[in-house]
Amino acid sequence: MAPAGRRLHLMPGEPTDSRAVQRVVLAGGGHAHLAVLDDWARAPLRGAEAWLVTADPFTAYSGMIPGWMAGHYGAGQHLIDLRPLAKRAGVRLVIDTVDGLDANRRELTLSSGGVMAFDLLSLAVGGEVDISPLAGLGARLLPVRPMNDFVARWPVVLEDAARRQGFSLVIVGGGAAGIELALAAEFALRRISADPKVSIVTAEDGFLSGHSQATIARVRAELARRRIDIFFGEATGSEDAVLLSTGMAIHADYVIAATGSTAPRWLKGSGLALDQQGFIEVGGDLRSISHDNIFAAGDIVTRTDRHVARSGVHAVRAGPVLAANLRAKLNGQMLHQYIPRRRTLYLLATGDRRAILSWGKFAMVGGLLWRLKDWIDRRFVRHHTIAAETGEVN
Numbered sequence: 309m310a311p312a313g314r315r316l317h318l319m320p321g322e323p324t325d326s327r328a329v330q331r332v333v334l335a336g337g338g339h340a341h342l343a344v345l346d347d348w349a350r351a352p353l354r355g356a357e358a359w360l361v362t363a364d365p366f367t368a369y370s371g372m373i374p375g376w377m378a379g380h381y382g383a384g385q386h387l388i389d390l391r392p393l394a395k396r397a398g399v400r401l402v403i404d405t406v407d408g409l410d411a412n413r414r415e416l417t418l419s420s421g422g423v424m425a426f427d428l429l430s431l432a433v434g435g436e437v438d439i440s441p442l443a444g445l446g447a448r449l450l451p452v453r454p455m456n457d458f459v460a461r462w463p464v465v466l467e468d469a470a471r472r473q474g475f476s477l478v479i480v481g482g483g484a485a486g487i488e489l490a491l492a493a494e495f496a497l498r499r500i501s502a503d504p505k506v507s508i509v510t511a512e513d514g515f516l517s518g519h520s521q522a523t524i525a526r527v528r529a530e531l532a533r534r535r536i537d538i539f540f541g542e543a544t545g546s547e548d549a550v551l552l553s554t555g556m557a558i559h560a561d562y563v564i565a566a567t568g569s570t571a572p573r574w575l576k577g578s579g580l581a582l583d584q585q586g587f588i589e590v591g592g593d594l595r596s597i598s599h600d601n602i603f604a605a606g607d608i609v610t611r612t613d614r615h616v617a618r619s620g621v622h623a624v625r626a627g628p629v630l631a632a633n634l635r636a637k638l639n640g641q642m643l644h645q646y647i648p649r650r651r652t653l654y655l656l657a658t659g660d661r662r663a664i665l666s667w668g669k670f671a672m673v674g675g676l677l678w679r680l681k682d683w684i685d686r687r688f689v690r691h692h693t694i695a696a697e698t699g700e701v702n
């Protein structure tokens with residue numbers, strides 16, 4: 309790694325200096341970086357200064373969003389405050405949005421106009437939602453990301469629905485998130501609106517892709533029981549309807565876009581090796597295959613050694629490996645591999661305090677599964693909240 313002092317390190321308001329220490333920058337408050345902050349709190353980095361630049365002081369724990377929509381969690385219960393976590397880890401926090409990366413010059417550009425140089429970079433900024441085909445819906449469209457914006461707008465949808473008869477909500481996206489959002493929305497709307505209608509629009513190959521036939525059958529039965537229709541086709545948006553490639557039009561008072569993660573556009577000119585969809589190509593050690601001082605985890609990566617689904621589960625589990633590898637890289641030690649388990653357990657909330665378990669070819673549904681999911685999710689958020697408040701690291 310080149311000595312940091314040879315290059316300019318600029319931050320808004322910070323004088324240009326030449327430093328003897330390495331600058332490690334975490335970009336994004338994604339799931340994997342929570343484990344990195346934990347690790348640095350346990351054992352502070354030596355010979356390095358650490359920064360976290362992230363778009364929002366709070367990071368949303370997505371697993372609890374459907375439960376929050378359904379009214380099972382209070383305001384903010386799904387949020388993790390990054391400020392005390394950064395402080396405890398000895399990390400300087402910058403609330404700003406990364407909108408450019410020059411991997412060869414080792415610089416991030418920020419939407420405030422600042423430039424942040426780094427010696428070692430770790431990216432966990434999550435994916436974006438491509439809303440361009442649905443843009444014709446204007447203010448009726450709610451992209452699920454940025455999640456904090458979605459959370460701010462959902463109560464407005466409920467208020468509007470409460471005033472209308474035959475309210476129609478369309479969810480575009482038939483992955484696990486789209487299904488959970490549809491079921492949570494149906495549960496919430498049924499309590500406040502007369503005769504609400506919830507529909508899902510999805511490409512056929514996108515309907516619960518990666519899940520077993522048993523899970524798909526359970527989900528279909530649940531959707532049918534709740535009178536949630538599924539329409540297959542490519543969706544575009546008009547002023548007040550979702551138009552399907554089949555020629556059908558579905559009237560929509562609001563549309564939630566949950567079409568899965570797309571790669572941030574600013575990665576394109578970064579010089580990093582990207583796959584065809586623009587995701588960062590990393591090996592099992594979570595390091596860019598083109599730049600050995602850049603690591604990445606979560607929804608923005610594609611593994612070149614094996615298929616790993618984009619999900620919160622993997623973003624969380626990659627965290628401890630990422631933490632170990634950032635430290636190993638600084639100390640010139642061997643890197644570890646993130647090897648996912650052969651099967652991943654998913655619990656899909658049905659909105660009515662039940663959940664559908666999906667594990668390999670096995671699927672089941674029930675109230676106890678919701679209690680398990682609720683316990684896992686609350687425990688995750690509480691860990692990062694209690695730890696931050698008390699300074700203790702479990």
Ligand SMILES: Cc1cc2nc3c(=O)[nH]c(=O)nc-3n(C[C@H](O)[C@H](O)[C@H](O)COP(=O)(O)OP(=O)(O)OC[C@H]3O[C@@H](n4cnc5c(N)ncnc54)[C@H](O)[C@@H]3O)c2cc1C
Pocket residue numbers: 335336337338339340361362363364366367368370371372373374404405406407432433434435452485488489566572605606607608618619620621622623655
């Ligand atoms: C409704 C819903 C429910 C879901 N439920 C589950 C579930 O139960 N189980 C599961 O495994 N997966 C679930 N997922 C998928 C899961 O949310 C994602 O896979 C996961 O969030 C990816 O984590 P990440 O760390 O990559 O990014 P994120 O969780 O999206 O975190 C990104 C972070 O980076 C910050 N950021 C974003 N852009 C920038 C930028 N340009 N500059 C600086 N900071 C930035 C954000 O503020 C945020 O702190 C769900 C998704 C949705 C939408």
